[in-house]
Amino acid sequence: MLRTILKREILHNLYSLRFLISLSLLVGVFIAGSFSFVKGYDANIKNYQESQAQFLDEMKTQAKESATRLAVKQRAYTLRPRTNGFISDAKEKYLPNAIVFSAWNVFSFQNKSGSTNPFLNKFDELNWSFIVCLILSFVALLFTFDAVSGEKETKTLALALSNSVSRGTLLFGKYVSAILTFLAMVLPGIILSGLVVLLSGRVSLGPVFVLETVGFLVVAILMAAVLAAFGLLCSVAARNSNISLLLALAFWILFVVVVPNSSTFIAKTFFPIAKTEAIQKKVWAAFDDLNKSAPPGSWMSSSNPFLPQHELRANLQRKRLEAEKGIRDAYYQSLFRQFEKTRLLTAVSPVPLFQYLTEAVTGGGYPRFRKVWNDFHVYQGQFLAFFKNLDAQDPKSPHWYNPFDIVSTTRKPVAFETVPQFVEKPMTFTERVRPILVFFVINIVYACLVFFLSFALFVRYDVR
Amino acid sequence: MVYQIARKDFLNNLLSARFIIGFMLCLVLIPFSILINIDDYRDQTNQCRLDRAAADKNIKEVRVYSGLRPEIIIPPEPLSIFSRGISGQVGNRVGVRLGEKPLLAEGKIAARDNPFLASFFSADFVQIAAIIFSLLALLFSYDIFTREKEDGTLKLQMSNSLGRSQFLAGKVLGILGTLLPVLVFSFLLSAVLILFSKNVFFSAVEWGRIGLLFAVSLLYLAVFIFIGLFISARSKTSVTSLVLCLFIWVFFVFIVPNLSAYFAESFVRVQSRENLNRMLENLDKEFGRVQSDRYKAQSISETYNASWRSSGDDGYIETYGNSRIEFEAQRRRSMISEPLRIDYADKKWTHQEAYLESLAHQARVAERLSAISPAGFFRIIAAAICATDMRSHEHEMDRVRQYREAFVRYLQNKNIFTSFRYITPAPPETFLTEDQLIEKKTGGEFKTVQAFDAWAAQQKDARAAWLKLSKNKIQGDQPSDFPYLDVSDMPGFQERSKSLFSGLENSILNIALLLIESILLFYIGYVAFIRYDVR
Numbered sequence: 001m002l003r004t005i006l007k008r009e010i011l012h013n014l015y016s017l018r019f020l021i022s023l024s025l026l027v028g029v030f031i032a033g034s035f036s037f038v039k040g041y042d043a044n045i046k047n048y049q050e051s052q053a054q055f056l057d058e059m060k061t062q063a064k065e066s067a068t069r070l071a072v073k074q075r076a077y078t079l080r081p082r083t084n085g086f087i088s089d090a091k092e093k094y095l096p097n098a099i100v101f102s103a104w105n106v107f108s109f110q111n112k113s114g115s116t117n118p119f120l121n122k123f124d125e126l127n128w129s130f131i132v133c134l135i136l137s138f139v140a141l142l143f144t145f146d147a148v149s150g151e152k153e154t155k156t157l158a159l160a161l162s163n164s165v166s167r168g169t170l171l172f173g174k175y176v177s178a179i180l181t182f183l184a185m186v187l188p189g190i191i192l193s194g195l196v197v198l199l200s201g202r203v204s205l206g207p208v209f210v211l212e213t214v215g216f217l218v219v220a221i222l223m224a225a226v227l228a229a230f231g232l233l234c235s236v237a238a239r240n241s242n243i244s245l246l247l248a249l250a251f252w253i254l255f256v257v258v259v260p261n262s263s264t265f266i267a268k269t270f271f272p273i274a275k276t277e278a279i280q281k282k283v284w285a286a287f288d289d290l291n292k293s294a295p296p297g298s299w300m301s302s303s304n305p306f307l308p309q310h311e312l313r314a315n316l317q318r319k320r321l322e323a324e325k326g327i328r329d330a331y332y333q334s335l336f337r338q339f340e341k342t343r344l345l346t347a348v349s350p351v352p353l354f355q356y357l358t359e360a361v362t363g364g365g366y367p368r369f370r371k372v373w374n375d376f377h378v379y380q381g382q383f384l385a386f387f388k389n390l391d392a393q394d395p396k397s398p399h400w401y402n403p404f405d406i407v408s409t410t411r412k413p414v415a416f417e418t419v420p421q422f423v424e425k426p427m428t429f430t431e432r433v434r435p436i437l438v439f440f441v442i443n444i445v446y447a448c449l450v451f452f453l454s455f456a457l458f459v460r461y462d463v464r
Numbered sequence: 465m466v467y468q469i470a471r472k473d474f475l476n477n478l479l480s481a482r483f484i485i486g487f488m489l490c491l492v493l494i495p496f497s498i499l500i501n502i503d504d505y506r507d508q509t510n511q512c513r514l515d516r517a518a519a520d521k522n523i524k525e526v527r528v529y530s531g532l533r534p535e536i537i538i539p540p541e542p543l544s545i546f547s548r549g550i551s552g553q554v555g556n557r558v559g560v561r562l563g564e565k566p567l568l569a570e571g572k573i574a575a576r577d578n579p580f581l582a583s584f585f586s587a588d589f590v591q592i593a594a595i596i597f598s599l600l601a602l603l604f605s606y607d608i609f610t611r612e613k614e615d616g617t618l619k620l621q622m623s624n625s626l627g628r629s630q631f632l633a634g635k636v637l638g639i640l641g642t643l644l645p646v647l648v649f650s651f652l653l654s655a656v657l658i659l660f661s662k663n664v665f666f667s668a669v670e671w672g673r674i675g676l677l678f679a680v681s682l683l684y685l686a687v688f689i690f691i692g693l694f695i696s697a698r699s700k701t702s703v704t705s706l707v708l709c710l711f712i713w714v715f716f717v718f719i720v721p722n723l724s725a726y727f728a729e730s731f732v733r734v735q736s737r738e739n740l741n742r743m744l745e746n747l748d749k750e751f752g753r754v755q756s757d758r759y760k761a762q763s764i765s766e767t768y769n770a771s772w773r774s775s776g777d778d779g780y781i782e783t784y785g786n787s788r789i790e791f792e793a794q795r796r797r798s799m800i801s802e803p804l805r806i807d808y809a810d811k812k813w814t815h816q817e818a819y820l821e822s823l824a825h826q827a828r829v830a831e832r833l834s835a836i837s838p839a840g841f842f843r844i845i846a847a848a849i850c851a852t853d854m855r856s857h858e859h860e861m862d863r864v865r866q867y868r869e870a871f872v873r874y875l876q877n878k879n880i881f882t883s884f885r886y887i888t889p890a891p892p893e894t895f896l897t898e899d900q901l902i903e904k905k906t907g908g909e910f911k912t913v914q915a916f917d918a919w920a921a922q923q924k925d926a927r928a929a930w931l932k933l934s935k936n937k938i939q940g941d942q943p944s945d946f947p948y949l950d951v952s953d954m955p956g957f958q959e960r961s962k963s964l965f966s967g968l969e970n971s972i973l974n975i976a977l978l979l980i981e982s983i984l985l986f987y988i989g990y991v992a993f994i995r996y997d998v999r
Contacts, residue, residue, distance in 0.1 A: 025711060
């Protein structure tokens, strides 16, 4: 029986005007988005390569001067643009995309000035994720809002139920067929867009591409499942399809406009954090304390590496570094927490929920940044160990480690090829899935819950 | 007759579910957007106050003219509560420097402490209004003909001595009559929220501009009513018309604004910021070379022997307790370096200007593309009315750059680069010779520099010479010996004065275009209805 219902519903959907319009709109936007991606990616990668070349050049020059110069210099490592940005950009251009470090510390992160045009209003790129978020969420509701109330108006609902079919089966059939229709709309767009990107040569067809595409489809279906359930809920909550439509539109505006756009407000109101100025004051106060307790003459300097005051200053500078690192790292943790909690709260809307899931699929966005941030701390440890090892081999160095000065450690040059470099590793499956597991569970529970609610209402629905 | 049709439609609409739900949406979303933005505006005002206090303190606590570098704090625009424009992406602080003209404003953007929050978007009143008003307009107009046709009442009415244009006029007036109160209500609600919120004050000009915004919103509403009207006149059934209208709505309101910006970003490239920075660095290096060549030409030493000296950033040399020779050398250095620095600012500006222009060009292309959609158009006009668009910002930055010129002229008119006042507050008559300095510092123990140097060379501990010299404090060897500079004659930065129509020259054309668009749409809708088969 379920098969009959499915077949009928799917055919009904496929022949409808909304299917035709949705499909043409989707295919158009998918293709336009892919072409833009290819064009924009070239320029982004060129900028990245230029800045990476400059980064390496600077390192080489400093390595030639001395190992100490190389070690104490603070420099910014820029994240590479992702090749799978056509699936989802995960708003990476608005997120911090560079990490400031030296051998002594990972200092901070920043959004490199120039990664966005400040005169351009913030916008979403037309990638798969955006299209699904906006158009397909709309379509998912559009295909379900009149599933029950529409049939009631055409009087076919009573007829259908006069057969030996349970209400649950009927509703479930409509639900599944809406999701399948959704799939039928997404697939042509994705295939065409994938073809554009593959033919452009920026991306190669490999297991990663296939897996990410499949992963994307899975999370897209999960989102469609929630929205279709909401559509059914609107359908059984109203006696006629006009009201169902209005309810569905209200839900859509809530999910797509209201919840995502109130995120900043939620973050500020529910999860407040200290101001950066307050943190800066704290750092200065800590510096003042350390300066006061430092032995006099600590700031004296001369070209003689073994000047005794150099050791005093080295001790002081290391303490300053530790103090600042303690305060700042705690602050960064509070920033991460604020952001994560806000994301969790905005997951009440299936649309942001879906965006968080696509981050995992593409290995981008915030989880990627966090991984790089953590990996960088490991790398910095290696870099420091490398430097200390070099310094230990130099008999002309007093070995007074100073994270900000170049006078009291080795002054020998170092072969650049031997210097450890940070290489960003692609996220493994576990690394991608772990941070979003909670969102995955929320999504499934959400879909089941809303469908169950609409089922409960449908059981009591007057079909005449 | 027109009146009767309008009245009937109005009453019909008033009782319909779409009116109730649409009204509820406004009731929830408008205060939501206004309250969030009031909160944001308040944060920015607080940040502005903090920044301004810091800037004022910095200017007051300056002892030499080389340390005088004003910082302009641009206050947040009250009307950003309605349309945020680009105000959330540009900073509010601009440093005035000799060596560089102001490029872009800096500072904490939108008073946010957490940079990750920049990945969240936030909607303002205008965006919400663009979404809701267009939806309402379409929801009321999509079945303007089709429903009456389906009910069979259209034929009936046409069989009377009622002209089609009269019928159409009645219908349109009926919808306008229904939606106008919603629009008025939304604006009134916002006004009340603003009136009753603390720390937000609107002047007459701002209220006037809200009036303008209302007029434009009405026009925007009309455009979408006419789109619905046209689609209704071309559709056979209400369902078809509805589906078409909804897709047009999604396309115009949600897709086009993103599409236009993404296209502009991908296809119109801007110069990279890093490239610009490299060019500026090269000019800085060149400046350094030219500067040292000129020092050499005038045989001024480039090495410093000062006992107290500041960073030297942007020509900031503040120095104390030196010998006359050292002071004089520093004065001559500044005399050469500062005019040169100002010249190099102009050289840098050619590159900076090209960069700014490429940013502006990209934004303009995005703007033009987004004008395909009435919603894009509406947002452009609204941002201009609320003075938060790119042009207002550029205008403000131009004023800051003019202020920098005035500031430079102020320094030049004072002939300050040739004066000791540029580098030290100590009067020249109090300057001592090197020998006198050593004698005073060591409390008479050494009479000449040679004698002291000979003694210092014999000391094992490097600190000994330093300790000996810091034995006696002499008057004028540190900043706290001198009062702050009186800079009451320095030109101040005038806050922007706004009149009701200032800066709206471009918008008048845009509004006219929107008006033409609506008239055109109405006309084709009218023609379509004339040819409509009412049976």
